Amino acid sequence: MNFHVLTLFPEMIEQGIGNSITGRAIDRGLISLNAVNIRDFSGNRYGQVDDYPYGGGAGMVMQPAPVYRSYESVVKNLGYSPRVVYLTPQGKVFNQSMAEEFSKETDLVFLCGHYEGVDERVLDMIVTDHVSIGDYVLTGGELPAMVMIDAISRLVPGVLNNDSSAEFESFHENLLEYPQYTRPAEFMGKKVPKILLSGNHPKVDAWRREQSLIRTFERRPDLLEHAELNESDRQSLDKIKKQGKV
Ligand code: 6GU
Numbered sequence: 001m002n003f004h005v006l007t008l009f010p011e012m013i014e015q016g017i018g019n020s021i022t023g024r025a026i027d028r029g030l031i032s033l034n035a036v037n038i039r040d041f042s043g044n045r046y047g048q049v050d051d052y053p054y055g056g057g058a059g060m061v062m063q064p065a066p067v068y069r070s071y072e073s074v075v076k077n078l079g080y081s082p083r084v085v086y087l088t089p090q091g092k093v094f095n096q097s098m099a100e101e102f103s104k105e106t107d108l109v110f111l112c113g114h115y116e117g118v119d120e121r122v123l124d125m126i127v128t129d130h131v132s133i134g135d136y137v138l139t140g141g142e143l144p145a146m147v148m149i150d151a152i153s154r155l156v157p158g159v160l161n162n163d164s165s166a167e168f169e170s171f172h173e174n175l176l177e178y179p180q181y182t183r184p185a186e187f188m189g190k191k192v193p194k195i196l197l198s199g200n201h202p203k204v205d206a207w208r209r210e211q212s213l214i215r216t217f218e219r220r221p222d223l224l225e226h227a228e229l230n231e232s233d234r235q236s237l238d239k240i241k242k243q244g245k246v
Contacts, residue, residue, distance in 0.1 A: 059116030087141030112141030
């Protein structure tokens with residue numbers, strides 16, 4: 001999986017992705033990161049990449065030519081047209097299903113806007129996907145690009161040390177993850193649930209499933225409508241609902 005990021009702040013992307021699990025995935029050749037500085041394609045000796053908006057108004061707009069040339073510098077080496085994600089609060093809100101879909105690509109190009117936006121013409125020409133990471137406004141597309149790259153990278157086979165850990169996690173099957181505990185068995189008077197120390201794995205699994213249901217009901221009831229529930233899950237949920245707050 002090759003990530004290409006068109007940005008005015010390539011060091012921000014390299015710092016953000018070059019550490020921890022994604023950093024190790026780069027070192028191991030499982031993913032690659034190519035942060036392209038749009039300013040290198042400004043075409044003038046001042047490195048200017050923005051200008052005043054036609055029609056007036058506040059702020060500056062990123063000019064189309066530097067963005068287009070930076071894009072061309074990436075695709076000329078690929079031999080096909082990859083998906084190009086423009087990070088914008090006007091986009092479709094990113095979620096785990098989108099991460100799964102994007103993780104099937106070989107190359108992904110991210111375009112990070114700044115200032116008041118990017119000239120619409122170059123967006124029309126190169127962008128395939130408009131994506132937001134939530135309903136709030138950030139100063140630029142770099143943090144959203146890093147969020148997406150992180151979420152997509154961990155779905156690339158081999159990136160997580162444990163193959164199964166990407167399967168049983170928050171949002172798998174639209175249920176939140178059950179609570180986790182480690183040693184000590186008692187911390188400041190609070191004990192680990194006894195069932196987890198029992199060694200009875202079917203019972204532990206059943207307890208965890210119920211905890212996932214409780215958690216999802218309490219914290220993200222909206223997810224339950226999309227969850228695949230079996231008969232035993234429905235019985236647990238009925239019990240949880242009857243008890244009200246668990
Ligand atoms: Cl993708 N960009 C910006 N600038 N702000 C955002 C966003 C993206 N997603 C949420 N807020």
